[in-house]
Amino acid sequence: MLAGILEHVEEGVLLLNGTRVRWLNPAARLMFPALEQPVGRPLVEVVREHRIDGLALRARESRLEQAAEVELPISGRILQVRAVPLHDGDLILLARDITRLRYLETVRQQFVANLSHEIRTPLAGLDLAAQTLSAELPADGDMRLFIDRITQEAGRLADIVFNLNQLAALDAEGIAVERLPFSVDDLVRALVDRYQVRAAAGQLVLRADIATAGSTAVGDRAKTDQALQNIVDNALKFTGSGEVVISASAELSRVEIAVRDTGPGIPGRDLARIFERFYKVDRSRGGQPGSGLGLSIARHLVELQGGTILAESIPGAGTVIRVRLPRAPLTSP
Numbered sequence: 001m002l003a004g005i006l007e008h009v010e011e012g013v014l015l016l017n018g019t020r021v022r023w024l025n026p027a028a029r030l031m032f033p034a035l036e037q038p039v040g041r042p043l044v045e046v047v048r049e050h051r052i053d054g055l056a057l058r059a060r061e062s063r064l065e066q067a068a069e070v071e072l073p074i075s076g077r078i079l080q081v082r083a084v085p086l087h088d089g090d091l092i093l094l095a096r097d098i099t100r101l102r103y104l105e106t107v108r109q110q111f112v113a114n115l116s117h118e119i120r121t122p123l124a125g126l127d128l129a130a131q132t133l134s135a136e137l138p139a140d141g142d143m144r145l146f147i148d149r150i151t152q153e154a155g156r157l158a159d160i161v162f163n164l165n166q167l168a169a170l171d172a173e174g175i176a177v178e179r180l181p182f183s184v185d186d187l188v189r190a191l192v193d194r195y196q197v198r199a200a201a202g203q204l205v206l207r208a209d210i211a212t213a214g215s216t217a218v219g220d221r222a223k224t225d226q227a228l229q230n231i232v233d234n235a236l237k238f239t240g241s242g243e244v245v246i247s248a249s250a251e252l253s254r255v256e257i258a259v260r261d262t263g264p265g266i267p268g269r270d271l272a273r274i275f276e277r278f279y280k281v282d283r284s285r286g287g288q289p290g291s292g293l294g295l296s297i298a299r300h301l302v303e304l305q306g307g308t309i310l311a312e313s314i315p316g317a318g319t320v321i322r323v324r325l326p327r328a329p330l331t332s333p
């Protein structure tokens with residue numbers, strides 16, 4: 001009865017004994033049509049793909065489930081393959097065709113990329129027209145109010161488009177990431193300098209706290225800087241009073257840059273979601289401007305470098321965002 005059911009599932013199912021195929025369902029026959037009579041033949045001859053064979057081998061040897069995404073060379077289909085070890089060297093191989101899923105992802109990414117690219121030009125035109133008009137108008141009155149509003153909203157739209165563009169660039173494959181040593185202390189100090197005026201305008205204290213002097217990270221300085229800008233921007237935006245501290249510290253194998261604020265904090269149920277695209281806490285309440293893209297971009301930028309990012313918060317007391325990157329090996333002078 002089980003075999004009868006498996007005849008009808010869309011996932012390709014192959015049962016292996018040792019390296020040989022003992023049974024396979026029709027979906028698997030369609031995915032791997034190389035042999036007329038696959039039963040009894042070695043897996044590699046049936047699937048014609050060494051990576052699937054390697055996956056099965058690893059599962060058999062480790063007795064642990066293995067999974068990988070494989071693109072078949074002839075058909076170009078993209079498969080998500082799992083190898084699950086059973087008793088006595090038997091193994092079950094499950095293959096799901098995710099070609100369409102990947103295709104839709106590409107379409108979505110291209111759509112966002114094209115859209116944000118197309119919006120840029122008319123937006124710049126609007127902004128320019130508003131600024132020209134602004135120069136013609138008297139310094140106060142209703143007209144001034146409206147024109148300022150137009151300029152402000154155009155600026156917000158431009159921010160959103162800039163973020164969308166950046167996300168699209170990050171989505172595109174083959175983005176170049178540097179892996180070079182850079183001084184974390186310098187980066188933190190530069191950030192504090194850059195945002196000092198804005199912090200003062202909001203009557204906030206902004207300072208650096210270098211716990212372990214001389215720490216060096218390995219990664220992409222510009223991308224780390226961009227990620228931290230998004231984080232510091234949030235800290236300054238959401239914190240009403242108190243301070244924002246950017247700290248640098250190092251452990252044996254990694255460095256950490258933390259941005260700590262004395263703002264409203266983030267409720268526990270939202271904390272895990274703030275790195276998602278477009279996610280904002282309490283979107284309905286209006287609150288602060290922003291597209292909800294900043295932290296998702298920051299996470300992307302950090303993870304590209306093999307780093308991690310995480311958030312901790314005590315509602316009512318403040319938030320800490322931690323960025324961790326690989327540390328450069330210590331070299332003797």
Ligand SMILES: Nc1ncnc2c1ncn2[C@@H]1O[C@H](COP(=O)(O)OP(=O)(O)O)[C@@H](O)[C@H]1O
Pocket residue numbers: 230234235238239261263264265266274279280281282289290291292293294295296319
């Ligand atoms: N330092 C912070 N203090 C309080 N809330 C924060 C802080 N940083 C981020 N958040 C919350 O996480 C959400 C997502 O942040 P982000 O992706 O930068 O979007 P945006 O800044 O455009 O709103 C914010 O809308 C806010 O609700």
Ligand SMILES: [Mg+2]
Pocket residue numbers: 230233234290293294295
């Ligand atoms: Mg933000």
